[in-house]
Amino acid sequence: MAHQPLLRVSGPLWQCQWIETALLKLINFPALIASKAARVCVAAQGERVLEFGLRRAQGIDGAISASRAAFIGGCSATSNVLAGKILGIAVRGTHAHSWVMSFDDELTSFEAYAAAMPNNCVFLVDTYDTIEAVRHAIQVGRGFRE
Numbered sequence: 001m002a003h004q005p006l007l008r009v010s011g012p013l014w015q016c017q018w019i020e021t022a023l024l025k026l027i028n029f030p031a032l033i034a035s036k037a038a039r040v041c042v043a044a045q046g047e048r049v050l051e052f053g054l055r056r057a058q059g060i061d062g063a064i065s066a067s068r069a070a071f072i073g074g075c076s077a078t079s080n081v082l083a084g085k086i087l088g089i090a091v092r093g094t095h096a097h098s099w100v101m102s103f104d105d106e107l108t109s110f111e112a113y114a115a116a117m118p119n120n121c122v123f124l125v126d127t128y129d130t131i132e133a134v135r136h137a138i139q140v141g142r143g144f145r146e
Contacts (some may be wrong), residue, residue: 002112006027006031006078007023007027008019009023009091015075019065025059027060029058029062029065029066029069030065030066030068030069030072030085031069032069033053033065033066033069033073034069034070034072034073035073036073037049037051037069037070037071037072037073037074037075037122038073038074040073040074040075041074041075042044048077049074049075049076049093050077050078050079050093051066051067051070051071051074051075051077051078051079051080052070052079052093053066053070053080054066054067054078054079054080054083061070062082063080063082064080064082064083064087067074067080067083067084067087067089068083068087068089071087077089077090077091077092077093078090078091078092078093079091079092079093079094079117081127092120092122093122093125094122094123095109095113095117095123096124097124097127099113099124100124100127100128101127106127106128106132106133106136107136107139107140110123110133110136110137110140111140114140114141114144118144121144123136123137123140125137
């Protein structure tokens, strides 16, 4: 319900103040992520929205809690493989820059990724030269289609 407290804490002042920071930490960050995800999903007008916040999340469990909150907010998938496994969220996304950089060249990395992820293959094209990477992605896509 709008304009209603999410949580009320009652008790002696010192005890309530003692747990205030922990409660705010546990509630505010996930609520922020879920609210933002909900706004993005509404703006997407029924199109699927994927969550890619793994490397921007804060705190020791921030990536898992952010993926969970984004899913609650309406995102249909996450790039966070561990969150997908633990929480049962669909995993979608690109490979990492480190994947591309672990190969001798970008084209080979794209070919290996397409072979490893034939049904979920989205190339990250901004590791080196974006225009050339798009050409490589098209080449691998055409070859994979054949």
